[in-house]
Amino acid sequence: MWIECFEGDERVEGADADALVEAMFGHIRAAHDVELPDDEIRLWARNFADASAREDGPVERLDTIGAIDVVPVTEDRIDDWLTFFDRDAFPDNPDWGSCYCLHPHTGDGPERPWRDLRADMVERLRAGATVGYLAYIDGRVGGWVNASLRSTYRKYDGLDPEGPAPDTVVGVSCFVVAPPYRRHGVSNALLGRVVADSAGRGARFVEGYPRNAADGGDADAFCGPRSLFDAHRFTPARDEGRFTVMRRDARA
Incomplete structure (x- = not known):
């Protein structure tokens, strides 16, 4: 799973969601002036991490499709x-x-x-x-x-x-x-x-x-x-x- 900062300047990858959330939280607080409370930043990162593990569908565009x-x-x-x-x-x-x-x-x-x-x-x-x-x-x-x-x-x-x-x-x-x-x-x-x-x-x-x-x-x-x-x-x-x-x- 992975998380990318909403500013696009940092991407964190790993198998453990908790570690990813804390790593991205630390980056955002250190690199960006964001007025959101700590809990909301962590929740955003958690939602992102969960989705990156859950969304496992194909990503390659097909050349042709059916009806x-x-x-x-x-x-x-x-x-x-x-x-x-x-x-x-x-x-x-x-x-x-x-x-x-x-x-x-x-x-x-x-x-x-x-x-x-x-x-x-x-x-x-x-x-x-x-x-x-x-x-x-x-x-x-x-x-x-x-x-x-x-x-x-x-x-x-x-x-x-x-x-x-x-x-x-x-x-x-x-x-x-x-x-x-x-x-x-x-x-x-x-x-x-x-x-x-x-x-x-x-x-x-x-x-x-x-x-x-x-x-x-x-x-x-x-x-x-x-x-x-x-x-x-x-x-x-x-x-x-x-x-x-x-x-x-x-x-x-």
């Missing part, structure tokens, strides 16, 4: 969703391995144990408070999109106050594609299904939030690139500085 089958996450697919996030989603980026796509719903806040985030998201899926889709390729989950109502996202609370009511908008907040399936059209297939289903879910609009300044890396594209929304006939609705709200009529 992509996109389906909504229902009760009988939660175990597949868990396997994807537990093992396959972030083997190359374990710093994100504790997110479980809960952040759009909760917004920024103190670090929490990954098991708590995992349990909270499972309850949201079961209750229908979070709506998302899985992309299956050759029987294995290769991708996910969170396509909940914007009214459920604390991250976007107060967005576009003169625009449509948040409970009438499906917000496409996150795409997660496992390394073997990236750049094979998985996000395109996921977004296509979201758009196709949105009117049937009672939504009037569908939105995305692509970043305005992306570095071109896979991790940086978690909101989806602007070109993806352009291809599905979304149009710019509001420039928020860090990102642009892209919107389309759900019934068109």
Whole structure:
């Protein structure tokens, strides 16, 4: 397992999580002026270390993939969703391995144990408070999109106050594609299904939030690139500085 400093200037490797956590904690306190309390830094390092041990899925991109089958996450697919996030989603980026796509719903806040985030998201899926889709390729989950109502996202609370009511908008907040399936059209297939289903879910609009300044890396594209929304006939609705709200009529 390994931990990399959030500033990218130190990487610690080893078999013992406790030693890794303390080594990274010592580095951060010695090398960086961070206002976070000690317990929160250690918890972040622990979440990272646990994810680096847990996320053991393949990291090599496949040259070709099979047909992509996109389906909504229902009760009988939660175990597949868990396997994807537990093992396959972030083997190359374990710093994100504790997110479980809960952040759009909760917004920024103190670090929490990954098991708590995992349990909270499972309850949201079961209750229908979070709506998302899985992309299956050759029987294995290769991708996910969170396509909940914007009214459920604390991250976007107060967005576009003169625009449509948040409970009438499906917000496409996150795409997660496992390394073997990236750049094979998985996000395109996921977004296509979201758009196709949105009117049937009672939504009037569908939105995305692509970043305005992306570095071109896979991790940086978690909101989806602007070109993806352009291809599905979304149009710019509001420039928020860090990102642009892209919107389309759900019934068109």
